[in-house]
Amino acid sequence: MEKRLEQDFFERHVAEVAYDLIGKVLLWNGIRLLITETEAYRAIDDEASHAFKGPTPRTQVMFGPPGISYVYLIYGIYHSLNIVTEPEVFASAVLIRTVKDLSHNLLISGPGKVCKHLNITRKNNGINLLDESLYGVIDNNTIPNLVTTPRIGITKNKEILWRFLMK
């Protein structure tokens, strides 16, 4: 029996959510993607977060309720997909780094490539993953083996182990 993750799943500490998201299935525009690599970002105590210095137009959705997409453009070229977590006002988000396209059995490794594969751009910022039939996260009831490492591509708060991937 397939169960969609509800608000209470996303409303927890972002590192817990990022950890628990590994092995879950992302439903994006009706397409099913197994989540195999994530990272956590948190405004309150994490200098690496876009939201660390407070809200800006770009980071506004991170300050809102959980279960919403946060999509931004990086290096002028690549988009990145995130899911907002924690209660409203506690800005945080899980970066989706790698997924496996289940219908094509294809591994898509890297945030920019994930967005390219799914045609995700900034117009997809703020999509609700709790209510919409074509978008959400499905708990497929698996318990994956995980590896935990430092996050990739950042200059601040590099030591913290907030990157999670399937072994």
Next chain:
DNA sequence: CGCAAGATTATT
């Protein structure tokens, strides 16, 4: 208004 930095990727 100018400018430096950036949650990446492909190529050398």
Next chain:
DNA sequence: ATAATCTTGCGA
């Protein structure tokens, strides 16, 4: 190791 490429956010 480095270029590509342009939005964003900050300071003046």
